[in-house]
Amino acid sequence: MQHYLAQLLADLRAAHHNQPPPVDYRLLHSEYSHLPDEIAYVAEWENAPEQSFEELFGIPASAFPPEEKLTGEQMAQLVEAILELWRAWRMGTYLPEGAPPRLCYRVLTDFWRNEKIDYSSTGSSTLYLCNNDIPTCLWGEQFCECRDLVDDWDMDDFAGPSDEDSGLPF
Helix, strand or coil: CCHHHHHHHHHHHHHHHHCCCCCCHHHHHHHCCCCCCCCHHHHHHHHCCCEEHHHCCCCCCCCCCCHHHHHHHHHHHHHHHHHHHHHHEEEECCCCCCCCCEEEEEHHHHHHHHHHCCCCCCCCCCCCCCCCHHHHHHCCCHHHHHHHHHHHHCCCHHHCCCCCCCCCCC
């Protein structure tokens, strides 16, 4: 497994340098042809295609070994390598303080496997790993990033109108 892990870590490092070139959407979409160079990035932000992390980085999710085949130290190495790759592509994220490497590895690889991104060659992105639903959050109740926020929310502020208040006949 160590040889395979070394190769995967090398692939993740190599992907730092495989960023696609910027696309000038002003040439592809006439409605943007008037945009000056200083704000041409707006056209890219609006038109960047949605793609999987697998497509974007060229590393399939299946390349990540099952967590039961890895030690805690190996998972920590892979977590750091994924985060470094994302930073190289100007993508940031937050890991909950104190979350164990096994949980971080599981969340990051599930995110890699299941989520898509509208990657833009300009600016930066923040990847939110918490789905804001504590019962189904990948981090679990102990590490869910929004658990503290929910305690502070007044859920009455989020309640829709009651049937009596709606004025609807049904």
